[in-house]
Amino acid sequence: MSAAILMRNLVKKYGQVVAVEDLSLDVPKGSMFGFLGPNGSGKSTTIGCLTGLLDPSAGEMEILGERFTAESADLKRRMGVMPETLGLFEPLYAHEFLAFVARMFGLDETTTRTRVTELLAALELTDTRKTLAEFSTGMRKRVAFAAAVIHSPEVLFLDEPFESIDPAGVALMKQWLRRFTEQGRTVFITSHVLDTVERLCTAVAIITKPGKLVWQGDITVLANDGSISYEGQEFRALEPLFLHLTGQHYADLNWL
Amino acid sequence: MNLELLGNLLRLRYRLIWAKTRSRSGKIALFMSGYLLLIVTIALLAAGGLGAGAIAVRAGKATEIAAVALFGVYLCATIGTVILGFGMNAIFAESEMRRYPLRARERELARHIVAMLDPYWYLVVGLDLGLLVGLYLYGAGFFLLGAIAVLLLYVCNYVTARVVSTIVERMVARRGGSTLLMMAIMALSLGPSFLMPYLQQHPHAVHPYLVWGKWTPPYGAALAMTRADLSAVWGLGLIVLWTALLGAAMVALERRPARARVATSGKLQWASRYERVGAFLGPQNAILIGQWLRFFSRNNRFRMMYPLSLPLVGFMIYAFTRQPGMAHGAKVEFASAMGAFTIIGFIGTGQFAVNQFGYVGNGLRRYLLLPADPAVALRSSSYTFALLDAVLIAVGLLVWPFVSRGPFDPLMMPLLAGCSLTGMFLYLAAGLWVSLLAARRGNYYSSFGNDLSFAGNVVLIVSMLSLVFLPRVAANRWPDVFWSGYWWVTLAAAAAAAGIYWMSLDRASAWFRVRRERLLATMEGRS
Numbered sequence: 001m002s003a004a005i006l007m008r009n010l011v012k013k014y015g016q017v018v019a020v021e022d023l024s025l026d027v028p029k030g031s032m033f034g035f036l037g038p039n040g041s042g043k044s045t046t047i048g049c050l051t052g053l054l055d056p057s058a059g060e061m062e063i064l065g066e067r068f069t070a071e072s073a074d075l076k077r078r079m080g081v082m083p084e085t086l087g088l089f090e091p092l093y094a095h096e097f098l099a100f101v102a103r104m105f106g107l108d109e110t111t112t113r114t115r116v117t118e119l120l121a122a123l124e125l126t127d128t129r130k131t132l133a134e135f136s137t138g139m140r141k142r143v144a145f146a147a148a149v150i151h152s153p154e155v156l157f158l159d160e161p162f163e164s165i166d167p168a169g170v171a172l173m174k175q176w177l178r179r180f181t182e183q184g185r186t187v188f189i190t191s192h193v194l195d196t197v198e199r200l201c202t203a204v205a206i207i208t209k210p211g212k213l214v215w216q217g218d219i220t221v222l223a224n225d226g227s228i229s230y231e232g233q234e235f236r237a238l239e240p241l242f243l244h245l246t247g248q249h250y251a252d253l254n255w256l
Numbered sequence: 257m258n259l260e261l262l263g264n265l266l267r268l269r270y271r272l273i274w275a276k277t278r279s280r281s282g283k284i285a286l287f288m289s290g291y292l293l294l295i296v297t298i299a300l301l302a303a304g305g306l307g308a309g310a311i312a313v314r315a316g317k318a319t320e321i322a323a324v325a326l327f328g329v330y331l332c333a334t335i336g337t338v339i340l341g342f343g344m345n346a347i348f349a350e351s352e353m354r355r356y357p358l359r360a361r362e363r364e365l366a367r368h369i370v371a372m373l374d375p376y377w378y379l380v381v382g383l384d385l386g387l388l389v390g391l392y393l394y395g396a397g398f399f400l401l402g403a404i405a406v407l408l409l410y411v412c413n414y415v416t417a418r419v420v421s422t423i424v425e426r427m428v429a430r431r432g433g434s435t436l437l438m439m440a441i442m443a444l445s446l447g448p449s450f451l452m453p454y455l456q457q458h459p460h461a462v463h464p465y466l467v468w469g470k471w472t473p474p475y476g477a478a479l480a481m482t483r484a485d486l487s488a489v490w491g492l493g494l495i496v497l498w499t500a501l502l503g504a505a506m507v508a509l510e511r512r513p514a515r516a517r518v519a520t521s522g523k524l525q526w527a528s529r530y531e532r533v534g535a536f537l538g539p540q541n542a543i544l545i546g547q548w549l550r551f552f553s554r555n556n557r558f559r560m561m562y563p564l565s566l567p568l569v570g571f572m573i574y575a576f577t578r579q580p581g582m583a584h585g586a587k588v589e590f591a592s593a594m595g596a597f598t599i600i601g602f603i604g605t606g607q608f609a610v611n612q613f614g615y616v617g618n619g620l621r622r623y624l625l626l627p628a629d630p631a632v633a634l635r636s637s638s639y640t641f642a643l644l645d646a647v648l649i650a651v652g653l654l655v656w657p658f659v660s661r662g663p664f665d666p667l668m669m670p671l672l673a674g675c676s677l678t679g680m681f682l683y684l685a686a687g688l689w690v691s692l693l694a695a696r697r698g699n700y701y702s703s704f705g706n707d708l709s710f711a712g713n714v715v716l717i718v719s720m721l722s723l724v725f726l727p728r729v730a731a732n733r734w735p736d737v738f739w740s741g742y743w744w745v746t747l748a749a750a751a752a753a754a755g756i757y758w759m760s761l762d763r764a765s766a767w768f769r770v771r772r773e774r775l776l777a778t779m780e781g782r783s
Contacts, residue, residue: 051625052624052625052630053621053624053625053772053773053776054773055773070624070630070769071629071630071769073627073628073629074627075627076625076626076627076628077627081625083621083625085618085621085780086618086621087618087619087620087621087622087625088618088619088622089547089551089616089619089622090617090619090700091551091554091555091700092550092551092554093525095524095526096550099526100543100546100547101622101626103531103543104543104544104626104627104628105626105627106627113526116524117524128524131554133701147622
């Protein structure tokens with residue numbers, strides 16, 4: 001299967017601080033790919049580089065078989081992004097914002113209005129009297145998700161998509177994402193909710209500070225009650241593997 | 257009252273001031289020099305107050321002169337707070353205060369004490385204290401009573417400013433409120449200029465109104481500063497009474513929740529009039545310019561400033577050029593009009609053009625994700641300002657034949673249009689660079705206050721003031737240059753300015769791509 005996203009020796013530095021170190025990844029087309037790591041490990045920075053928000057200090061990126069830079073406008077048209085900070089225009093109403101995004105991605109007026117109306121209804125964003133600034137965090141996340149998918153992208157980047165969204169919303173999003181990959185499209189997700197990643201993703205990559213890849217592999221075996229072997233140990237779930245790989249442990253504070 | 261926690265909050269406030277500057281060593285130096293400057297300014301103001309006190313006593317009208325001086329300080333402090341946001345930014349929001357173990361009353365008191373101890377109010381107290389010392393040294397009043405009056409007046413002034421700013425905030429949250437408010441401010445500012453000729457002819461007409469002044473807090477403070485009898489105590493009582501009344505109003509206002517403006521219809525509005533307007537600059541720009549127009553049309557600051565920018569320019573030229581010592585005459589007046597039209601070229605969008613992404617916040621990230629050149633955000637916002645400025649220029653030119661005081665010459669029109677276009681293009685070019693190199697995150701929902709960087713302020717204020725005064729000075733020195741026969745010169749200047757603008761747009765677009773990460777960090781509050 002050819003790679004939808006390909007990174008070779010990606011490096012991102014802020015001055016002397018290394019945020020991503022020599023990261024190489026292959027994300028197959030049609031996969032639901034989980035990109036995991038502890039806080040501050042460089043997940044959002046990597047997504048920033050992959051979506052044109054940030055310029056990598058070194059390395060190559062390919063998306064859908066074409067070299068990607070911040071100025072690859074044609075490629076961006078085939079990508080959908082839900083960034084960590086959402087990037088909403090707060091004074092607008094949800095339908096105005098979504099219509100703006102749809103028009104910018106080249107949808108005609110009829111398709112724009114149809115899709116906006118359908119997305120708002122499906123995601124239960126029907127309170128048209130509130131601006132985005134007045135929406136709750138979960139509703140704003142739904143709007144950002146809608147903006148990412150409105151143009152039916154071939155590759156979808158979702159940075160912490162499920163945080164603050166209620167269970168019904170998460171279930172709906174997961175259903176859409178599964179259908180999305182069934183159609184041969186690719187989803188690249190970062191999340192700290194490892195249970196969800198375990199159930200949803202077919203493959204994951206785990207990085208540690210500073211943006212260093214420590215493990216990448218297929219995790220479908222976990223869904224079938226199987227286990228993943230690593231350094232002679234068997235892991236039956238993603239969480240213990242993640243904690244083992246990232247060297248994280250639960251601190252014990254006796255006063256708490 | 258939890259004094260320890262209050263002390264911690266005060267320290268936090270000053271740490272936050274410090275934190276704004278500590279990111280770069282140069283800023284630390286700037287901060288230190290700023291504080292030194294503040295101390296020097298307070299000393300100078302105190303000296304000025306002292307001089308006023310001396311004059312008041314020597315003139316034999318100590319109470320009246322002190323009252324006028326105190327009233328001036330009181331008014332300026334209130335206006336400075338309400339319009340520019342000085343001092344008020346120090347107030348912690350109720351939601352922030354709720355994080356700490358404080359009761360409702362303690363929270364309320366703590367918020368206001370922290371705000372009152374903002375450096376801005378030291379300037380006000382410095383002025384009042386200077387006046388008191390001056391009065392005392394020249395033998396008027398009793399120092400202790402005067403010192404109490406200064407402290408009480410300071411509290412009263414703060415409460416007044418708080419009440420006025422809360423009313424203003426509530427007013428601008430309503431449809432049309434911003435424009436009404438700005439009109440009120442302008443009427444208050446213009447009023448004295450228009451009334452002065454009448455009052456010069458009828459000086460006694462004002463006396464019945466001055467009687468009311470004797471019931472104001474500054475007059476009460478003046479009584480306490482200059483008298484050593486029962487009237488001084490009455491003066492103190494007057495300030496306390498006002499403080500109590502205003503304090504009650506402040507509490508009532510703060511407890512009454514602000515009514516949010518909501519859309520009246522629940523139906524989706526697809527009308528894309530903004531995009532249709534945006535399409536004037538080409539179909540490829542229509543969506544982005546439409547987006548910017550929609551964005552600004554909901555901004556209180558923009559809705560307030562844009563429609564009033566033409567009358568404001570008229571007022572500035574009228575008020576400033578009538579100062580004693582300014583030159584007069586037909587050519588000087590026309591030079592003034594040329595300056596005014598140059599200002600019209602940028603004033604409507606001036607404070608936004610030098611901080612193009614200041615109010616977008618996280619939205620800047622969205623522009624960078626669009627399937628377009630990243631710099632398209634910079635260019636489209638600049639085009640939007642050009643479009644909005646062009647409308648003001650057109651209105652200004654249409655109005656000009658009716659307001660010009662000298663004989664009308666059709667050649668004036670291309671000449672003034674040239675001035676406006678030159679101003680617009682040069683200012684927009686400067687705005688591109690300031691927006692890139694000295695961007696600052698602003699508060700979209702705040703109606704007042706100064707959200708510009710130092711460079712932004714310099715460009716805006718220097719441009720305006722120089723165009724108000726320099727044309728008159730130049731016309732006085734070289735009067736033959738300012739006449740409509742040279743109309744082609746300003747059109748040539750406009751063409752040159754347009755060239756500079758296009759070049760800047762090109763270069764700034766390249767810079768935008770390089771600096772976009774830093775801009776993102778600024779707008780998302782990470783630096």
